[in-house]
Amino acid sequence: MNNAAPAPVRTRGRPRGNPPTRESIVSAARSLFLERGYRRTTLRAVAGAAGVDPALIAYHFGSKKGLFADVMQFQCARALTVDDVLDGDRAALAERLIDAVTDLWEDADFRRLTIQGDEAAEVIREYLERELLTRLVEFLGGGDATARATAVVTILGGLIYTRYLNPLPTPAALTPSEVRRILAPPLRAALAPSSYRGSHQNLAERLPGRLRPSVASAVVPD
Incomplete structure (x- = not known):
């Protein structure tokens, strides 16, 4: 009888580990909004800073305005x-x-x-x-x-x-x-x-x- 643990099943999609979260995206966006301002900050730049695909930002926040709203709400709630x-x-x-x-x-x-x-x-x-x-x-x-x-x-x-x-x-x-x-x-x-x-x-x-x-x-x- 083989009691060895089964090998993990490889699945398609994002690699396992610490996946990017809404919080990490908001944190990256907050830094860029503070540094560059709203108009000069692009979703592509935020995605690069957060290490995510830009599509993930659109999925979570809908738009740059939606992302900025989350950043502001985070700042309001913190203060x-x-x-x-x-x-x-x-x-x-x-x-x-x-x-x-x-x-x-x-x-x-x-x-x-x-x-x-x-x-x-x-x-x-x-x-x-x-x-x-x-x-x-x-x-x-x-x-x-x-x-x-x-x-x-x-x-x-x-x-x-x-x-x-x-x-x-x-x-x-x-x-x-x-x-x-x-x-x-x-x-x-x-x-x-x-x-x-x-x-x-x-x-x-x-x-x-x-x-x-x-x-x-x-x-x-x-």
Whole structure:
């Protein structure tokens, strides 16, 4: 009786070992986007850096835009962990949300990726909607959770747009502590179910006069 182990069966396709993964492609793409920018980075260059066939990138990500979206989402998730923001004293949630946004832009790599134009802005919007808005609705609970979470994300979206993506002089000049002092009250009002309906209509009035012309229109929901 032959007890020897059977010889491994040779199969067609990619050699066995450590096959390239989505993570390795995203890592290679991230380095190239940071080095060359979005427009000068080609899928062929990413494939070469990751050691994969370009067709594999198309299979996983669909297009360069899809690949860039994954890179941006990776960078967002690395710099802004929603679980960490929601964990802790609920009374200080407004301040943690503001700090999460301002800290996100302290990440040098994230700042370099956000200057890639409309592609970056679209990914950030999708990340806020998918990750933060959805998680906030679950976290807040109650019949008005969606409205409250929407008000919060609208305020933070206004901060992101007027301070970072399309900076206006006054918001861009504020220090992080000033941003916290100015936006914490309307955020707390949006987060509080008992005061939501009254404060929802007066978020602009809670902002100092010097900010109302530039930020109020961006942060107050329709």
